[in-house]
Amino acid sequence: MRRNPPQKPADYLPIAFPAAMLALFFVVPFGIMVAISVFKRVQGGFYEPAFTLDNYARFLTPFFGEVLMFSLALAAIVSVVCLLIGVPFTYLLTRIGRRYQVLWLITLLAVLSLSEVIIGFAWSTLLSRTAGLSNFLVFLSIMDKPEAWTPGFGAVMTGLVYQAFPYTVLVLYPAFSRLDPSLMEAARTLGSSPLRAFWNVVLPIMRKTLLATFIIVFIFALGAYLLPQILGRPQHWTLSVLVTDQAIYQSNMPFAAAMAVFLVLSSLFLVGLSILVSEKKGIGTP
Protein backbone atom coordinates (compact mmCIF):
# COMPACT_ATOMS: atom_id res chain seq x y z
CA MET A 1 0.00 0.00 0.00
CA ARG A 2 1.42 3.35 -1.02
CA ARG A 3 1.36 6.29 1.33
CA ASN A 4 -0.64 9.20 0.02
CA PRO A 5 -1.65 12.61 1.33
CA PRO A 6 -5.06 12.86 3.00
CA GLN A 7 -7.70 13.98 0.46
CA LYS A 8 -11.21 13.71 1.86
CA PRO A 9 -12.06 15.30 5.22
CA ALA A 10 -12.67 11.77 6.52
CA ASP A 11 -9.00 10.99 5.95
CA TYR A 12 -8.14 13.38 8.75
CA LEU A 13 -10.36 11.56 11.25
CA PRO A 14 -7.71 9.21 12.69
CA ILE A 15 -5.45 12.08 13.70
CA ALA A 16 -8.27 14.30 14.99
CA PHE A 17 -8.63 12.56 18.36
CA PRO A 18 -4.88 12.27 19.16
CA ALA A 19 -4.28 15.89 18.10
CA ALA A 20 -7.23 17.17 20.13
CA MET A 21 -6.21 15.24 23.25
CA LEU A 22 -2.58 16.36 23.07
CA ALA A 23 -3.58 19.95 22.37
CA LEU A 24 -6.14 20.13 25.17
CA PHE A 25 -4.22 18.25 27.85
CA PHE A 26 -0.61 19.10 27.03
CA VAL A 27 -0.35 22.25 24.92
CA VAL A 28 -3.09 24.16 26.76
CA PRO A 29 -1.77 23.25 30.27
CA PHE A 30 1.66 24.29 29.08
CA GLY A 31 0.27 27.63 27.90
CA ILE A 32 -1.50 28.18 31.21
CA MET A 33 1.74 27.46 33.03
CA VAL A 34 3.59 30.04 30.93
CA ALA A 35 0.81 32.54 31.68
CA ILE A 36 0.99 31.86 35.42
CA SER A 37 4.73 32.50 35.31
CA VAL A 38 4.07 36.19 34.68
CA PHE A 39 1.20 36.42 37.17
CA LYS A 40 1.47 38.06 40.54
CA ARG A 41 1.44 36.03 43.69
CA VAL A 42 -1.05 37.02 46.36
CA GLN A 43 -0.75 35.89 49.95
CA GLY A 44 -2.63 32.73 50.85
CA GLY A 45 -1.38 30.52 48.08
CA PHE A 46 -3.15 32.11 45.13
CA TYR A 47 -2.18 34.30 42.24
CA GLU A 48 -3.91 36.94 40.16
CA PRO A 49 -3.61 37.81 36.47
CA ALA A 50 -0.94 40.44 35.89
CA PHE A 51 2.07 40.94 33.76
CA THR A 52 5.17 41.00 35.83
CA LEU A 53 8.65 39.72 35.28
CA ASP A 54 9.36 39.64 39.02
CA ASN A 55 9.27 35.85 39.07
CA TYR A 56 11.96 35.74 36.42
CA ALA A 57 13.93 38.47 38.18
CA ARG A 58 14.35 36.07 41.10
CA PHE A 59 16.65 34.00 38.85
CA LEU A 60 19.27 36.68 39.44
CA THR A 61 19.47 36.00 43.18
CA PRO A 62 22.54 34.15 44.51
CA PHE A 63 20.26 31.47 45.98
CA PHE A 64 18.83 30.56 42.59
CA GLY A 65 22.26 30.76 41.00
CA GLU A 66 23.62 28.25 43.50
CA VAL A 67 20.74 25.81 42.95
CA LEU A 68 21.13 26.12 39.18
CA MET A 69 24.89 25.55 39.25
CA PHE A 70 24.49 22.61 41.61
CA SER A 71 21.75 21.05 39.43
CA LEU A 72 23.81 21.38 36.25
CA ALA A 73 26.99 20.07 37.88
CA LEU A 74 25.16 17.14 39.46
CA ALA A 75 23.44 16.19 36.19
CA ALA A 76 26.76 16.43 34.32
CA ILE A 77 28.61 14.22 36.82
CA VAL A 78 25.78 11.65 36.84
CA SER A 79 25.78 11.58 33.04
CA VAL A 80 29.56 11.14 32.83
CA VAL A 81 29.58 8.35 35.43
CA CYS A 82 26.69 6.57 33.67
CA LEU A 83 28.50 6.75 30.33
CA LEU A 84 31.81 5.56 31.80
CA ILE A 85 30.10 2.45 33.16
CA GLY A 86 27.35 2.21 30.55
CA VAL A 87 29.44 2.31 27.35
CA PRO A 88 31.61 -0.77 28.03
CA PHE A 89 28.59 -2.48 29.61
CA THR A 90 26.33 -1.90 26.60
CA TYR A 91 29.09 -2.90 24.20
CA LEU A 92 29.56 -6.22 26.01
CA LEU A 93 25.79 -6.66 26.43
CA THR A 94 25.20 -6.56 22.67
CA ARG A 95 27.88 -9.25 22.22
CA ILE A 96 26.40 -11.90 24.52
CA GLY A 97 23.74 -14.48 23.62
CA ARG A 98 20.26 -13.26 22.88
CA ARG A 99 18.73 -15.13 25.81
CA TYR A 100 21.00 -13.37 28.34
CA GLN A 101 20.42 -10.05 26.59
CA VAL A 102 16.68 -10.50 27.17
CA LEU A 103 17.23 -11.22 30.88
CA TRP A 104 19.37 -8.09 31.22
CA LEU A 105 16.85 -5.98 29.32
CA ILE A 106 14.06 -7.15 31.65
CA THR A 107 16.18 -6.25 34.68
CA LEU A 108 17.11 -2.83 33.28
CA LEU A 109 13.50 -2.04 32.33
CA ALA A 110 12.25 -3.11 35.76
CA VAL A 111 14.78 -0.86 37.54
CA LEU A 112 14.11 2.01 35.12
CA SER A 113 10.36 1.86 35.72
CA LEU A 114 10.77 1.91 39.50
CA SER A 115 9.24 4.88 41.25
CA GLU A 116 11.70 7.48 42.51
CA VAL A 117 9.92 7.03 45.83
CA ILE A 118 10.86 3.35 45.92
CA ILE A 119 14.44 3.94 44.72
CA GLY A 120 14.87 6.68 47.32
CA PHE A 121 13.45 4.53 50.08
CA ALA A 122 15.52 1.49 49.06
CA TRP A 123 18.82 3.40 48.95
CA SER A 124 18.11 5.28 52.17
CA THR A 125 17.65 1.84 53.77
CA LEU A 126 20.74 0.44 52.10
CA LEU A 127 22.87 3.36 53.29
CA SER A 128 21.34 3.55 56.76
CA ARG A 129 23.11 2.65 59.99
CA THR A 130 20.68 -0.03 61.17
CA ALA A 131 20.00 -1.95 57.96
CA GLY A 132 22.71 -0.73 55.64
CA LEU A 133 25.81 -1.91 53.87
CA SER A 134 28.07 -0.69 56.66
CA ASN A 135 26.75 -3.55 58.83
CA PHE A 136 28.08 -5.95 56.26
CA LEU A 137 31.48 -4.25 56.32
CA VAL A 138 31.47 -4.53 60.14
CA PHE A 139 30.66 -8.22 59.75
CA LEU A 140 33.68 -8.54 57.47
CA SER A 141 35.72 -6.62 60.10
CA ILE A 142 36.53 -3.90 57.58
CA MET A 143 34.79 -1.30 59.75
CA ASP A 144 34.54 -1.00 63.54
CA LYS A 145 30.94 0.07 63.87
CA PRO A 146 28.08 0.72 61.44
CA GLU A 147 27.70 4.23 60.04
CA ALA A 148 24.89 6.16 58.35
CA TRP A 149 25.85 7.21 54.81
CA THR A 150 22.67 9.12 54.14
CA PRO A 151 21.71 11.94 53.81
CA GLY A 152 24.69 13.26 51.91
CA PHE A 153 26.11 14.05 48.50
CA GLY A 154 27.40 10.50 48.03
CA ALA A 155 23.94 9.10 48.69
CA VAL A 156 22.34 11.48 46.17
CA MET A 157 24.95 10.54 43.55
CA THR A 158 24.48 6.80 44.14
CA GLY A 159 20.71 7.07 43.88
CA LEU A 160 20.85 9.15 40.70
CA VAL A 161 23.39 6.87 39.00
CA TYR A 162 21.26 3.87 39.98
CA GLN A 163 18.24 5.49 38.36
CA ALA A 164 19.99 6.81 35.24
CA PHE A 165 22.20 3.79 34.49
CA PRO A 166 19.43 1.60 32.97
CA TYR A 167 18.28 4.61 30.94
CA THR A 168 21.83 5.17 29.62
CA VAL A 169 22.18 1.54 28.57
CA LEU A 170 18.80 1.50 26.84
CA VAL A 171 19.64 4.71 24.94
CA LEU A 172 22.99 3.28 23.83
CA TYR A 173 21.63 -0.18 23.07
CA PRO A 174 20.27 0.38 19.52
CA ALA A 175 23.49 1.96 18.25
CA PHE A 176 25.76 -0.67 19.80
CA SER A 177 23.62 -3.58 18.66
CA ARG A 178 23.85 -2.29 15.07
CA LEU A 179 27.61 -1.90 15.21
CA ASP A 180 29.22 -3.93 12.46
CA PRO A 181 31.14 -6.79 14.17
CA SER A 182 33.49 -7.11 11.20
CA LEU A 183 35.13 -3.80 12.21
CA MET A 184 36.34 -5.34 15.44
CA GLU A 185 37.42 -8.48 13.59
CA ALA A 186 39.43 -6.39 11.15
CA ALA A 187 41.14 -4.55 13.99
CA ARG A 188 41.88 -7.84 15.73
CA THR A 189 43.27 -9.39 12.56
CA LEU A 190 45.57 -6.41 12.20
CA GLY A 191 46.94 -7.16 15.64
CA SER A 192 44.98 -4.94 18.02
CA SER A 193 44.15 -6.21 21.49
CA PRO A 194 40.38 -6.20 22.23
CA LEU A 195 40.79 -3.21 24.54
CA ARG A 196 42.82 -1.25 21.98
CA ALA A 197 40.37 -2.08 19.22
CA PHE A 198 37.49 -0.88 21.42
CA TRP A 199 39.36 2.33 22.17
CA ASN A 200 40.67 3.03 18.64
CA VAL A 201 37.83 1.71 16.49
CA VAL A 202 34.54 1.45 18.38
CA LEU A 203 34.68 4.67 20.41
CA PRO A 204 35.63 6.98 17.50
CA ILE A 205 32.76 5.58 15.37
CA MET A 206 30.40 6.12 18.29
CA ARG A 207 31.56 9.68 19.03
CA LYS A 208 28.31 11.34 17.98
CA THR A 209 26.14 8.72 19.66
CA LEU A 210 28.07 9.20 22.89
CA LEU A 211 27.71 12.96 22.83
CA ALA A 212 23.97 12.74 22.08
CA THR A 213 23.55 10.16 24.87
CA PHE A 214 25.43 12.39 27.29
CA ILE A 215 22.91 15.18 26.63
CA ILE A 216 19.87 12.88 26.87
CA VAL A 217 21.03 11.39 30.19
CA PHE A 218 21.93 14.89 31.42
CA ILE A 219 18.30 16.00 30.86
CA PHE A 220 17.07 12.81 32.52
CA ALA A 221 19.21 13.49 35.61
CA LEU A 222 18.08 17.12 35.64
CA GLY A 223 14.53 15.79 36.00
CA ALA A 224 15.10 13.90 39.28
CA TYR A 225 12.71 15.47 41.76
CA LEU A 226 12.67 13.17 44.78
CA LEU A 227 16.05 11.51 45.18
CA PRO A 228 17.88 14.74 46.17
CA GLN A 229 15.11 15.32 48.69
CA ILE A 230 15.13 11.82 50.21
CA LEU A 231 18.86 11.11 50.07
CA GLY A 232 20.29 14.61 50.40
CA ARG A 233 20.24 17.69 52.59
CA PRO A 234 18.62 20.97 51.51
CA GLN A 235 21.91 22.12 49.94
CA HIS A 236 21.65 19.13 47.58
CA TRP A 237 18.27 20.18 46.22
CA THR A 238 18.04 20.59 42.47
CA LEU A 239 15.92 22.83 40.27
CA SER A 240 13.26 20.09 39.91
CA VAL A 241 12.98 19.73 43.70
CA LEU A 242 12.75 23.50 44.05
CA VAL A 243 9.89 23.68 41.51
CA THR A 244 7.90 21.07 43.48
CA ASP A 245 8.72 22.76 46.77
CA GLN A 246 7.64 26.21 45.57
CA ALA A 247 4.45 24.90 43.96
CA ILE A 248 3.23 22.69 46.81
CA TYR A 249 4.84 23.71 50.10
CA GLN A 250 5.55 27.41 49.55
CA SER A 251 2.36 27.87 47.51
CA ASN A 252 4.19 30.14 45.10
CA MET A 253 2.84 28.93 41.77
CA PRO A 254 4.09 31.90 39.69
CA PHE A 255 7.70 31.39 40.77
CA ALA A 256 7.41 27.60 40.32
CA ALA A 257 5.98 28.17 36.83
CA ALA A 258 8.77 30.60 35.93
CA MET A 259 11.38 28.03 36.97
CA ALA A 260 9.55 25.33 35.01
CA VAL A 261 9.57 27.54 31.89
CA PHE A 262 13.30 28.07 32.39
CA LEU A 263 13.76 24.29 32.73
CA VAL A 264 11.80 23.69 29.50
CA LEU A 265 13.86 26.21 27.57
CA SER A 266 17.17 24.79 28.78
CA SER A 267 16.01 21.22 28.06
CA LEU A 268 14.78 22.15 24.58
CA PHE A 269 18.07 23.88 23.89
CA LEU A 270 19.89 20.71 24.91
CA VAL A 271 17.57 18.46 22.87
CA GLY A 272 18.19 20.69 19.85
CA LEU A 273 21.90 20.42 20.49
CA SER A 274 21.73 16.62 20.68
CA ILE A 275 19.80 16.47 17.40
CA LEU A 276 22.35 18.79 15.79
CA VAL A 277 25.19 16.64 17.10
CA SER A 278 23.76 13.44 15.65
CA GLU A 279 22.31 15.07 12.56
CA LYS A 280 24.42 13.65 9.78
CA LYS A 281 24.18 10.18 11.23
CA GLY A 282 21.13 9.50 13.42
CA ILE A 283 21.55 8.24 16.96
CA GLY A 284 20.57 4.78 15.78
CA THR A 285 23.13 4.47 13.02
CA PRO A 286 26.77 4.43 14.01
Add this chain to the structure above:
Amino acid sequence: MKNPAAKLFFAVIGLFMMLPVIVIAGVALNAKKTLVFPPQGLSADWYLSVVTDPAWRSALLNSLMVAAAASAISVAIALPLSWFLWRRVAPWARAVQMIGFAPFILPPVITALGALSFWATTGFYGQPWTVIISHGIFFVSLPLVTITLGFATIDRDILEAGMTMGADDKTLLKTVIFPLIRPYVISGFAFAFVLSLNEYIVAYMTVGFTLETIPIKVFNALRYGYTPTMAAVSVVFILLAVLVFGLVARFGDLPKLMGAWSRGEGT
Protein backbone atom coordinates in the same frame (compact mmCIF):
# COMPACT_ATOMS: atom_id res chain seq x y z
CA MET B 1 31.60 -14.13 27.32
CA LYS B 2 34.81 -15.93 28.07
CA ASN B 3 36.76 -13.03 29.51
CA PRO B 4 36.80 -13.31 33.35
CA ALA B 5 37.20 -9.52 33.72
CA ALA B 6 34.03 -8.96 31.67
CA LYS B 7 32.22 -11.58 33.76
CA LEU B 8 33.24 -9.82 36.96
CA PHE B 9 32.11 -6.47 35.51
CA PHE B 10 28.67 -7.90 34.73
CA ALA B 11 28.44 -9.47 38.19
CA VAL B 12 29.24 -6.13 39.86
CA ILE B 13 26.63 -4.28 37.78
CA GLY B 14 24.10 -7.04 38.48
CA LEU B 15 24.79 -6.72 42.21
CA PHE B 16 24.44 -2.93 42.04
CA MET B 17 21.05 -3.31 40.34
CA MET B 18 19.82 -6.03 42.71
CA LEU B 19 21.21 -4.82 46.04
CA PRO B 20 18.42 -2.37 46.96
CA VAL B 21 15.85 -5.01 46.07
CA ILE B 22 17.53 -7.67 48.20
CA VAL B 23 17.77 -5.37 51.22
CA ILE B 24 14.17 -4.12 51.15
CA ALA B 25 12.91 -7.65 50.49
CA GLY B 26 14.86 -8.64 53.61
CA VAL B 27 13.79 -5.83 55.94
CA ALA B 28 10.15 -6.57 55.10
CA LEU B 29 10.67 -10.03 56.63
CA ASN B 30 11.52 -8.66 60.11
CA ALA B 31 9.24 -10.11 62.78
CA LYS B 32 9.00 -6.76 64.58
CA LYS B 33 8.35 -3.34 63.14
CA THR B 34 12.05 -2.48 62.91
CA LEU B 35 14.28 -1.43 60.06
CA VAL B 36 17.15 -3.87 60.41
CA PHE B 37 19.03 -6.08 58.01
CA PRO B 38 19.61 -9.00 58.10
CA PRO B 39 16.03 -9.53 59.43
CA GLN B 40 15.56 -10.62 63.03
CA GLY B 41 12.90 -13.30 63.27
CA LEU B 42 11.08 -14.13 60.09
CA SER B 43 7.51 -13.17 59.35
CA ALA B 44 5.49 -12.89 56.18
CA ASP B 45 2.91 -10.67 57.92
CA TRP B 46 4.15 -7.45 56.32
CA TYR B 47 3.84 -8.95 52.86
CA LEU B 48 0.31 -10.06 53.68
CA SER B 49 -0.53 -6.62 55.07
CA VAL B 50 -0.21 -5.18 51.53
CA VAL B 51 -3.56 -6.79 50.80
CA THR B 52 -5.05 -7.24 54.29
CA ASP B 53 -4.51 -3.68 55.54
CA PRO B 54 -7.47 -1.66 54.19
CA ALA B 55 -5.46 1.53 53.57
CA TRP B 56 -2.68 -0.21 51.60
CA ARG B 57 -5.16 -2.37 49.75
CA SER B 58 -7.17 0.64 48.62
CA ALA B 59 -3.97 2.42 47.53
CA LEU B 60 -2.99 -0.66 45.55
CA LEU B 61 -6.41 -0.81 43.89
CA ASN B 62 -6.26 2.93 43.12
CA SER B 63 -2.85 2.51 41.49
CA LEU B 64 -3.95 -0.47 39.42
CA MET B 65 -7.12 1.28 38.28
CA VAL B 66 -5.36 4.53 37.37
CA ALA B 67 -2.62 2.64 35.50
CA ALA B 68 -5.08 0.50 33.53
CA ALA B 69 -7.26 3.44 32.50
CA ALA B 70 -4.31 5.76 31.78
CA SER B 71 -2.48 3.25 29.59
CA ALA B 72 -5.73 2.62 27.70
CA ILE B 73 -5.88 6.37 26.96
CA SER B 74 -2.21 6.39 25.91
CA VAL B 75 -2.86 3.58 23.44
CA ALA B 76 -6.08 5.21 22.21
CA ILE B 77 -4.05 8.31 21.33
CA ALA B 78 -0.94 6.56 20.00
CA LEU B 79 -2.63 3.95 17.81
CA PRO B 80 -4.60 6.22 15.41
CA LEU B 81 -1.71 8.72 15.42
CA SER B 82 0.90 6.18 14.35
CA TRP B 83 -1.52 4.67 11.84
CA PHE B 84 -2.05 8.09 10.27
CA LEU B 85 1.70 8.78 10.16
CA TRP B 86 2.29 5.44 8.45
CA ARG B 87 -0.63 5.62 6.00
CA ARG B 88 -0.53 9.28 4.95
CA VAL B 89 2.03 11.69 3.62
CA ALA B 90 1.55 14.67 5.92
CA PRO B 91 4.73 16.34 7.18
CA TRP B 92 2.78 18.58 9.59
CA ALA B 93 1.58 15.47 11.45
CA ARG B 94 5.18 15.03 12.67
CA ALA B 95 4.52 18.01 14.92
CA VAL B 96 1.71 16.09 16.64
CA GLN B 97 4.10 13.18 17.10
CA MET B 98 6.74 15.47 18.61
CA ILE B 99 4.18 16.80 21.11
CA GLY B 100 3.44 13.17 22.01
CA PHE B 101 7.13 12.59 22.78
CA ALA B 102 7.65 15.90 24.61
CA PRO B 103 6.33 14.91 28.08
CA PHE B 104 8.72 11.96 28.18
CA ILE B 105 11.83 13.88 27.11
CA LEU B 106 11.27 16.98 29.23
CA PRO B 107 11.81 16.81 33.01
CA PRO B 108 8.65 15.31 34.61
CA VAL B 109 8.03 18.29 36.92
CA ILE B 110 7.09 20.31 33.84
CA THR B 111 4.23 17.99 32.86
CA ALA B 112 3.24 17.81 36.52
CA LEU B 113 3.15 21.57 37.00
CA GLY B 114 1.33 22.02 33.68
CA ALA B 115 -1.28 19.51 34.83
CA LEU B 116 -1.63 21.28 38.18
CA SER B 117 -2.06 24.68 36.46
CA PHE B 118 -4.60 23.23 34.02
CA TRP B 119 -6.79 21.35 36.51
CA ALA B 120 -6.69 24.25 38.99
CA THR B 121 -7.71 26.74 36.29
CA THR B 122 -10.54 24.57 34.96
CA GLY B 123 -11.77 23.88 38.50
CA PHE B 124 -11.34 20.10 38.42
CA TYR B 125 -8.25 20.01 40.66
CA GLY B 126 -8.37 16.98 42.94
CA GLN B 127 -10.95 15.00 40.96
CA PRO B 128 -9.78 11.37 40.85
CA TRP B 129 -10.15 11.11 37.07
CA THR B 130 -7.80 14.01 36.36
CA VAL B 131 -4.75 11.85 37.11
CA ILE B 132 -5.99 9.26 34.60
CA ILE B 133 -6.04 11.82 31.78
CA SER B 134 -2.76 13.43 32.80
CA HIS B 135 -1.03 10.04 33.03
CA GLY B 136 -2.59 9.05 29.73
CA ILE B 137 -0.94 12.08 28.10
CA PHE B 138 2.32 11.72 30.04
CA PHE B 139 2.89 8.15 28.80
CA VAL B 140 1.68 8.49 25.18
CA SER B 141 5.29 8.31 24.01
CA LEU B 142 5.69 4.65 25.03
CA PRO B 143 2.92 3.11 22.87
CA LEU B 144 3.82 5.72 20.25
CA VAL B 145 7.35 4.30 20.03
CA THR B 146 6.33 0.64 20.05
CA ILE B 147 3.38 0.99 17.63
CA THR B 148 5.37 3.16 15.19
CA LEU B 149 8.01 0.43 15.26
CA GLY B 150 5.26 -2.13 14.62
CA PHE B 151 4.01 -0.29 11.54
CA ALA B 152 7.57 0.00 10.24
CA THR B 153 7.88 -3.79 10.25
CA ILE B 154 4.83 -4.27 8.00
CA ASP B 155 5.74 -5.24 4.47
CA ARG B 156 3.70 -2.93 2.24
CA ASP B 157 3.66 -5.58 -0.51
CA ILE B 158 1.36 -7.74 1.61
CA LEU B 159 -1.15 -4.91 1.58
CA GLU B 160 -0.80 -4.41 -2.18
CA ALA B 161 -1.67 -8.09 -2.50
CA GLY B 162 -4.71 -7.62 -0.27
CA MET B 163 -5.84 -4.63 -2.32
CA THR B 164 -5.45 -6.54 -5.57
CA MET B 165 -7.76 -9.16 -4.08
CA GLY B 166 -10.34 -6.44 -3.57
CA ALA B 167 -10.00 -5.59 0.13
CA ASP B 168 -10.78 -1.99 1.11
CA ASP B 169 -8.96 0.02 3.78
CA LYS B 170 -11.26 -1.14 6.57
CA THR B 171 -10.94 -4.84 5.72
CA LEU B 172 -7.16 -4.54 5.45
CA LEU B 173 -7.02 -2.81 8.82
CA LYS B 174 -9.04 -5.54 10.48
CA THR B 175 -7.65 -8.64 8.80
CA VAL B 176 -4.03 -7.74 8.03
CA ILE B 177 -2.72 -4.63 9.75
CA PHE B 178 -4.14 -5.03 13.23
CA PRO B 179 -3.06 -8.67 13.71
CA LEU B 180 0.46 -7.66 12.66
CA ILE B 181 0.81 -4.75 15.06
CA ARG B 182 -1.11 -6.31 17.98
CA PRO B 183 2.05 -7.40 19.87
CA TYR B 184 3.40 -3.84 19.61
CA VAL B 185 0.12 -2.39 20.88
CA ILE B 186 0.15 -4.78 23.83
CA SER B 187 3.76 -4.00 24.74
CA GLY B 188 3.07 -0.26 24.47
CA PHE B 189 0.17 -0.72 26.86
CA ALA B 190 2.36 -2.77 29.21
CA PHE B 191 5.14 -0.14 29.30
CA ALA B 192 2.67 2.66 30.00
CA PHE B 193 0.93 0.53 32.64
CA VAL B 194 4.08 -0.21 34.65
CA LEU B 195 5.32 3.39 34.47
CA SER B 196 1.95 4.78 35.50
CA LEU B 197 1.87 2.41 38.50
CA ASN B 198 5.19 3.85 39.65
CA GLU B 199 4.62 7.50 38.75
CA TYR B 200 4.69 9.94 41.63
CA ILE B 201 5.03 13.60 40.70
CA VAL B 202 2.16 14.00 38.20
CA ALA B 203 -0.14 11.97 40.47
CA TYR B 204 0.93 14.06 43.45
CA MET B 205 0.30 17.38 41.72
CA THR B 206 -3.13 16.32 40.42
CA VAL B 207 -4.70 14.17 43.12
CA GLY B 208 -2.04 14.24 45.86
CA PHE B 209 -4.51 15.24 48.54
CA THR B 210 -7.58 13.32 47.40
CA LEU B 211 -6.53 9.96 46.01
CA GLU B 212 -3.73 7.84 47.42
CA THR B 213 -1.79 5.77 44.93
CA ILE B 214 1.00 3.45 46.11
CA PRO B 215 3.91 5.85 45.33
CA ILE B 216 2.06 8.69 47.11
CA LYS B 217 1.33 6.46 50.10
CA VAL B 218 4.93 5.20 50.30
CA PHE B 219 6.22 8.78 50.18
CA ASN B 220 3.77 9.92 52.88
CA ALA B 221 4.72 6.92 55.03
CA LEU B 222 8.40 7.77 54.47
CA ARG B 223 7.89 11.29 55.79
CA TYR B 224 6.30 10.07 59.00
CA GLY B 225 8.72 7.25 59.71
CA TYR B 226 9.08 3.67 58.64
CA THR B 227 6.53 0.91 58.28
CA PRO B 228 7.59 -2.52 57.00
CA THR B 229 4.56 -2.61 54.70
CA MET B 230 6.17 0.03 52.48
CA ALA B 231 9.17 -2.26 51.99
CA ALA B 232 6.86 -5.17 51.21
CA VAL B 233 4.79 -3.17 48.74
CA SER B 234 7.98 -1.94 47.01
CA VAL B 235 9.05 -5.54 46.50
CA VAL B 236 5.60 -6.39 45.12
CA PHE B 237 5.95 -3.49 42.65
CA ILE B 238 9.38 -4.63 41.51
CA LEU B 239 8.10 -8.17 40.97
CA LEU B 240 5.12 -6.79 39.07
CA ALA B 241 7.45 -4.87 36.73
CA VAL B 242 9.64 -7.96 36.19
CA LEU B 243 6.50 -10.02 35.50
CA VAL B 244 5.11 -7.55 32.94
CA PHE B 245 8.42 -7.09 31.10
CA GLY B 246 8.99 -10.84 31.30
CA LEU B 247 5.64 -11.40 29.59
CA VAL B 248 6.50 -8.82 26.92
CA ALA B 249 9.76 -10.68 26.30
CA ARG B 250 7.97 -14.05 26.30
CA PHE B 251 5.42 -13.05 23.68
CA GLY B 252 7.40 -10.43 21.78
CA ASP B 253 10.94 -9.69 20.69
CA LEU B 254 12.32 -7.52 23.48
CA PRO B 255 15.72 -6.71 21.89
CA LYS B 256 13.92 -5.64 18.72
CA LEU B 257 11.47 -3.51 20.73
CA MET B 258 14.48 -1.85 22.35
CA GLY B 259 15.89 -0.98 18.94
CA ALA B 260 18.21 -3.86 18.06
CA TRP B 261 18.01 -5.29 14.58
CA SER B 262 16.89 -8.86 14.57
CA ARG B 263 19.10 -11.68 13.40
CA GLY B 264 19.89 -11.68 9.71
CA GLU B 265 18.67 -8.14 9.26
CA GLY B 266 20.80 -5.07 8.62
CA THR B 267 24.57 -5.42 8.61
